[in-house]
Amino acid sequence: MDFPVFHLDFLGNRYLIAGIAILHVLINHGLAVGMMPLIAAMEWYGHKKQDPRWDKLAYKILFVCFLITTTVGALTGVGIWFSVSLVNPYSIASLIRVFFWAWFTEWLVFVTEVCLILAYTLTWKKWTAQGPESKKRHIRLGFALAFASWVTMAIIVAILGFMMDPGNWLTVNSFWTGVMNPLYIPQLAFRTPLAATMAGIIAMFLILFFTKKQDQFRNDALRAVGLWTLAFAPFVLVAGWWYYTSVPDAMKDNLGVSLGTLEFVDWQTKFLQIAVITVVTILLVVQFAISRPKLLPKVALVVPFVAILWMTGHFERVREFIRKPYVIGQYMYANGLRVEDYALLQRDGVLTYATYSNPLTEAEKAELPNGLSEPERTARLEAIQKGKDVFMNTCTRCHTGHGVNSITGHLQRMFGDQPWTPELTAGYIESMHYAQPYMPPFPGNKAELQLLGTYLQHLQQNKAPIPGAQSVGVIVSGAAAARSPEMTNQTEAAVQ
Numbered sequence: 001m002d003f004p005v006f007h008l009d010f011l012g013n014r015y016l017i018a019g020i021a022i023l024h025v026l027i028n029h030g031l032a033v034g035m036m037p038l039i040a041a042m043e044w045y046g047h048k049k050q051d052p053r054w055d056k057l058a059y060k061i062l063f064v065c066f067l068i069t070t071t072v073g074a075l076t077g078v079g080i081w082f083s084v085s086l087v088n089p090y091s092i093a094s095l096i097r098v099f100f101w102a103w104f105t106e107w108l109v110f111v112t113e114v115c116l117i118l119a120y121t122l123t124w125k126k127w128t129a130q131g132p133e134s135k136k137r138h139i140r141l142g143f144a145l146a147f148a149s150w151v152t153m154a155i156i157v158a159i160l161g162f163m164m165d166p167g168n169w170l171t172v173n174s175f176w177t178g179v180m181n182p183l184y185i186p187q188l189a190f191r192t193p194l195a196a197t198m199a200g201i202i203a204m205f206l207i208l209f210f211t212k213k214q215d216q217f218r219n220d221a222l223r224a225v226g227l228w229t230l231a232f233a234p235f236v237l238v239a240g241w242w243y244y245t246s247v248p249d250a251m252k253d254n255l256g257v258s259l260g261t262l263e264f265v266d267w268q269t270k271f272l273q274i275a276v277i278t279v280v281t282i283l284l285v286v287q288f289a290i291s292r293p294k295l296l297p298k299v300a301l302v303v304p305f306v307a308i309l310w311m312t313g314h315f316e317r318v319r320e321f322i323r324k325p326y327v328i329g330q331y332m333y334a335n336g337l338r339v340e341d342y343a344l345l346q347r348d349g350v351l352t353y354a355t356y357s358n359p360l361t362e363a364e365k366a367e368l369p370n371g372l373s374e375p376e377r378t379a380r381l382e383a384i385q386k387g388k389d390v391f392m393n394t395c396t397r398c399h400t401g402h403g404v405n406s407i408t409g410h411l412q413r414m415f416g417d418q419p420w421t422p423e424l425t426a427g428y429i430e431s432m433h434y435a436q437p438y439m440p441p442f443p444g445n446k447a448e449l450q451l452l453g454t455y456l457q458h459l460q461q462n463k464a465p466i467p468g469a470q471s472v473g474v475i476v477s478g479a480a481a482a483r484s485p486e487m488t489n490q491t492e493a494a495v496q
């Protein structure tokens, strides 16, 4: 609560991160981590067979990857930093404290990777023309690039695993216990062959554009890349299973909601069936491309291409969701509040420690109950203002007012058109973490529960969008802002 609340009332903050991050993962895995070794292998194979057609194909695929990874790939990578710092500065701050040196190393490796891909792409033609010695050197450059791409992923996956389950770090706060969290190695073992298979499928799709229909080489290329894809597929399945069995059970309980939404929990079995069918379809089409390339209608290759992107995107979404109610397992809730601060907050109230207040717009002040006297009106608006601050600080990392996953939508479904009085809603909110374990417990005190209730009742009538600090600014709340460090320590000591 030391930062103004960034909020997108229609889309929701989660989707801002999810949209950018998923696009980034697809590009990173499919076009960098998995594709660079494949391209280097194609170049090596062409050199070995003295067949320039492989060389040309590899270069064309590289050029596509080069364009996309250095533009959209790099921008979405930076975009993840921007979006997570806006939406949940607390979690990124904690992660930076634990993983500073990992990110520093990551930055060095990333810069190396960018230099290598520039060098690899730009020297391709010249070094090829210079003869076999230069060509060999160029191929080595390709494999070095492949290695650097993998290392960037390998570092980040440690942090992703940590966010799901920090393991022993919760008792021993050291860098290495954080890195060696229980999900790190299984997740890395899963993502590595996944990236290779993805790259294979994407390359098969690109081969259609870079070879001619009647050309026998198209079939040779499809067959070879198809074999590459199938060779990694069993590892994806085995490591996927290992990863799945390493995920704590509490997270698996969230799977149903994560795949769809609350209303679609029953859809889970259907989804799993769809997933199995998708995997089988991918494997069949690839298998067909290998064994009967002439019979395979070329559009059929669109199917595995779309399917693998869809599956991987969905996997990321699920992975992000199931660690809820935490953003960092057992340590920090998704609302940005640390588990160990809860006792203090529930006693003193979150507003006591909120540095900023989120001013009501004129539109948000409308639709008050009829017939209020002026003092009643003022008191009411004051309660609504405080209730809004509670809502902004404790619910908006996951809920909007009226948009996606809106609080009003949920209340409408639960309580219908009857007035959503604090008596009605407060009881639910107080125990919402039992009703839906992916929600954190309410962090405020009893008075704030009533204020939040008053605000939610107001939202039943008032449909105005709830602006974030980025559009209406904030009011610095005097009491919290004036707190001195000594006072904070005393209060915390008193609670403990």
Ligand code: HEC
Pocket (backbone or CB within 6 Å): 257, 260, 261, 262, 263, 324, 325, 326, 334, 335, 391, 394, 395, 396, 397, 398, 399, 405, 407, 410, 411, 414, 429, 432, 435, 436, 438, 439, 440, 442
């Ligand atoms: C960690 C994210 C998160 C936070 C923080 C959070 N919620 Fe939720 N809440 C959810 C999700 C996810 C759902 C289910 C959405 C769906 O249908 O898929 C949900 C559902 C609900 C529902 C409907 C539950 C039901 O049983 O049908 C209510 C009511 C609700 N939230 C209120 C709140 C309130 C009030 C706050 C703030 C005090 C809050 N939530 C904070 C994630 C969160």
